Structure formats: structure tokens, C-alpha cells
Amino acid sequence: MSERPTHAPMDQFPVVDDCLLVGGVPLPLLARRVGQTPFYAYDRRLLSARVRLLRALLPGEVSLHYAVKANPMPAVVQHVARTVDGLDVASLGELRTALDTGMSPEDISFAGPGKSDRELAAAVASGITINLESEGELERSARIGAGLGVRPRVAVRVNPDFELKSSGMKMGGGPKAFGVDAERVPAMLERMGSLAVDFQGFHVFSGSQNLRPEAILEAQTRTFELVLRLAAHAPGPVRLLNIGGGFGIPYFPGDRPLDLGPVAENLRARLPEVRARLPHAEVVIELGRYLVGEAGVYVCEVVDRKVSRGQVYLVTNGGLHHHLAASGNFGQVIRKNYPVAVGNRMHGGEREVATVVGPLCTPLDVLAEKTELARAEVGDLVVVFQSGAYGLSASPQGFLGHPPAVEVLV
Numbered sequence: 402m403s404e405r406p407t408h409a410p411m412d413q414f415p416v417v418d419d420c421l422l423v424g425g426v427p428l429p430l431l432a433r434r435v436g437q438t439p440f441y442a443y444d445r446r447l448l449s450a451r452v453r454l455l456r457a458l459l460p461g462e463v464s465l466h467y468a469v470k471a472n473p474m475p476a477v478v479q480h481v482a483r484t485v486d487g488l489d490v491a492s493l494g495e496l497r498t499a500l501d502t503g504m505s506p507e508d509i510s511f512a513g514p515g516k517s518d519r520e521l522a523a524a525v526a527s528g529i530t531i532n533l534e535s536e537g538e539l540e541r542s543a544r545i546g547a548g549l550g551v552r553p554r555v556a557v558r559v560n561p562d563f564e565l566k567s568s569g570m571k572m573g574g575g576p577k578a579f580g581v582d583a584e585r586v587p588a589m590l591e592r593m594g595s596l597a598v599d600f601q602g603f604h605v606f607s608g609s610q611n612l613r614p615e616a617i618l619e620a621q622t623r624t625f626e627l628v629l630r631l632a633a634h635a636p637g638p639v640r641l642l643n644i645g646g647g648f649g650i651p652y653f654p655g656d657r658p659l660d661l662g663p664v665a666e667n668l669r670a671r672l673p674e675v676r677a678r679l680p681h682a683e684v685v686i687e688l689g690r691y692l693v694g695e696a697g698v699y700v701c702e703v704v705d706r707k708v709s710r711g712q713v714y715l716v717t718n719g720g721l722h723h724h725l726a727a728s729g730n731f732g733q734v735i736r737k738n739y740p741v742a743v744g745n746r747m748h749g750g751e752r753e754v755a756t757v758v759g760p761l762c763t764p765l766d767v768l769a770e771k772t773e774l775a776r777a778e779v780g781d782l783v784v785v786f787q788s789g790a791y792g793l794s795a796s797p798q799g800f801l802g803h804p805p806a807v808e809v810l811v
């Protein structure tokens with residue numbers, strides 16, 4: 402029992418009188434203030450603290466961008482936008498949210514395969530940078546720009562000739578829907594020279610949810626090498642060098658927080674050469690989950706408590722329709738538990754092993770399987786930690802027609 406891997410401690414939220422505090426508010430009060438369960442709550446102080454931590458660790462010349470798709474709730478994007486240097490969007494909807502914050506268009510970029518003409522036109526008209534995912538997007542952007550009388554700002558998203566090792570999700574290396582294969586980029590840059598577009602630079606995003614500093618720093622080093630090679634073919638000075646991110650957070654038993662020390666050290670070692678060879682380039686790291694993931698909880702309420710053949714089931718009003726990732730159905734191969742707790746009895750008196758499920762009529766609707774919790778009763782509040790990223794917006798809310806969850810920034 403004792404050597405079983407455990408969750409990292411979820412000590413970013415204080416506990417007072419055995420209740421979890423989110424945004425400084427005890428959970429039962431917060432539930433009343435929200436007016437319903439289930440809900441997502443994001444802690445604004447934790448959002449700010451995470452950016453401060455990154456600023457303290459990373460070299461000052463590195464810019465921080467927020468990848469909006471991790472959590473597109475407008476209040477969250479507004480809050481984060483005030484603390485970072487730029488926003489990265491992946492759809493027209495996210496672009497509108499990003500522009501609403503007042504962030505300067507020069508500091509917004511748009512990545513993602515399959516941008517429609519309407520999306521490209523919105524990007525050109527607003528003056529943001531389009532991270533081109535293909536030669537076709539270059540041609541269409543140039544044509545749309547000519548029609549609008551605006552020179553599109555473009556960068557090339559490169560599909561590198563290497564992978565980000567040990568990533569939760571690989572998004573570069575080998576054949577991919579994302580980016581232009583590195584070996585095709587020189588010809589594309591040459592073509593760009595004959596089109597009315599403003600070349601900004603390069604974007605290399607090779608993967609996501611990585612907890613191994615050596616893998617991240619190796620990918621960053623190889624990204625710098627690749628971009629320095631490609632820059633020789635650029636039609637103008639490289640102004641933007643987005644080296645991706647991929648910083649992970651601990652979700653599952655045995656996961657430990659990412660040690661950013663070696664990553665920061667490697668950046669300090671590499672940046673002087675980059676600065677010397679690309680003196681106009683702003684080096685950008687774009688992060689989604691690392692900025693917002695640990696600042697959010699999902700809260701649902703126990704509706705029924707039952708015992709089936711010796712196993713305790715806590716049936717809640719929340720589930721995979723609001724939180725697909727915690728149910729294990731968002732890119733997990735083997736289902737593992739997110740960290741959960743009973744938020745109004747964090748330690749409780751008696752403890753027991755229980756399985757937390759949702760109300761959907763499918764065996765996939767599991768929030769935590771056989772996990773140790775304070776003994777919970779009907780009306781108690783189950784909290785799923787690490788829920789600030791890829792939560793509500795990454796879940797099939799319409800499935801089975803239960804009421805939607807709400808989101809609050811506290």
C-alpha cells in the first residue's frame with residue numbers, strides 16, 4: 402500500500418475549518434454565491450502567481466503568451482491578458498475574445514490547421530499574426546490581404562524534423578496536420594518574397610503536457626538550431642520566434658511538478674547566440690495549461706450514496722459532460738484519477754475508498770475510481786483539482802441533456 406504512487410499535494414488552495422478555500426472563499430459559501438452546482442471556479446490570485454513565478458524563473462527577455470484554448474472563459478482571458486505579453490488563438494471565436502481584452506493585435510497570433518477564408522480575413526483585418534500551417538494558407542492570406550488592401554502579418558509554423566519526447570500529446574515531427582514540414586520551408590519563404598505579406602518569423606510547437614525538463618530543453622535547443630538554419634532563407638528580418646511551450650502539470654498519481662530550473666538555465670545559455678544572429682527576434686514561449694490548469698477546480702454535489710457489492714459509489718450531479726478530461730476520455734490511453742477531495746470535509750472524520758461517478762447513463766461517466774476520500778453524504782461537495790485547463794470548453798455539454806455547468810473567476 403505505502404509504495405503506491407500518490408498525487409502531488411494540491412496545496413495551492415488553503416484549507417480552513419476543514420473546508421477548501423477558492424479565491425479565499427470557503428467552498429460551501431462559494432457554492433451559494435454561484436447559485437448552483439456543478440461549477441468551475443478559477444482563482445485569480447493563483448493565475449497571477451503563476452505568471453510571477455515564470456517571470457522570476459525565465460530570462461527576462463523571453464515573452465510569455467497565453468494559449469487561449471486552454472481556458473477561453475472571457476473573464477479568465479481578460480485577467481491573464483493583463484499579466485502576459487501576448488495571446489495565441491486557434492479560432493475566430495478565440496480571436497474575438499482576445500481582441501476584447503485590449504491586447505495589441507501585434508501581440509496576438511493565430512495558429513491551427515484549416516483556417517477558413519473568414520478566419521483569415523478576420524486575422525488580416527485585425528492586424529494579428531497568422532501562423533501559417535501550409536503553403537495554401539500563405540496563398541489564401543495573400544489573396545485576402547490584396548482584397549482588403551492590408552498586408553497580412555505572417556509567420557511560418559514549422560513542423561520540425563524532431564519530436565518533443567515524453568509529451569502527453571505530440572504535435573510535431575513525422576507527418577502532421579500541424580505546420581509546414583521543415584524541409585519545405587525554404588521554398589515557401591522564397592515564394593513569400595514575391596507576395597504582399599509581412600514576414601514576422603517562425604512558430605515551432607512540438608508538444609504538450611511534458612513533465613520532463615530534459616525533454617523540453619532538448620526540444621528548445623533543437624528549435625533554435627532549426628530556426629537559425631531556416632532564417633537564412635527568410636525574406637526579411639526575423640521579428641518573432643515562438644518556440645512553443647509544452648510545460649506540463651501533475652495530474653496523476655506519481656506525477657511530480659515540472660522543475661523549470663534546467664529549462665531556464667538552458668534558455669540563458671542559448672539566448673546570446675540567438676540574440677547575436679537574430680537581433681530583431683522576440684523570443685516567445687506560449688503556454689496554456691501551465692498558466693491556468695492548477696488555478697481551477699470543478700465542483701459537483703453528491704446526489705446519491707450507494708454501496709454495490711461492497712464498493713461505495715458517490716453519485717454526483719457532475720461528470721464527463723462537463724469534465725471529459727477527468728473522466729479519462731480526453732486523450733488518455735489508460736484511465737487514471739485526477740486528484741479529488743470532498744471540499745467541505747477535506748480531512749473529515751472517517752475516511753473510505755469510494756468511486757465518484759456522474760449521472761450519465763454510461764460506464765464512461767467516472768470522475769474518480771476507488772480513491773480515498775472523507776466519508777461523504779448527500780449534499781457534500783466533490784472537488785476535482787487541476788481543472789483550470791481543458792475543462793468545460795473541452796467537454797460534450799450537450800450529451801444527455803443535463804443542465805450546463807457555470808464558470809466563475811474568484
Ligand SMILES: *Cc1c(COP(=O)(O)O)cnc(C)c1O
Pocket residue numbers: 468470471489491512513606608609610645646647648687688689690691790
Ligand atoms: C494547444 C496549444 C498550445 C497550448 O498547449 P498547453 O499544453 O495547454 O500549454 C500552445 N500552442 C499551440 C499551437 C497549441 O495548439
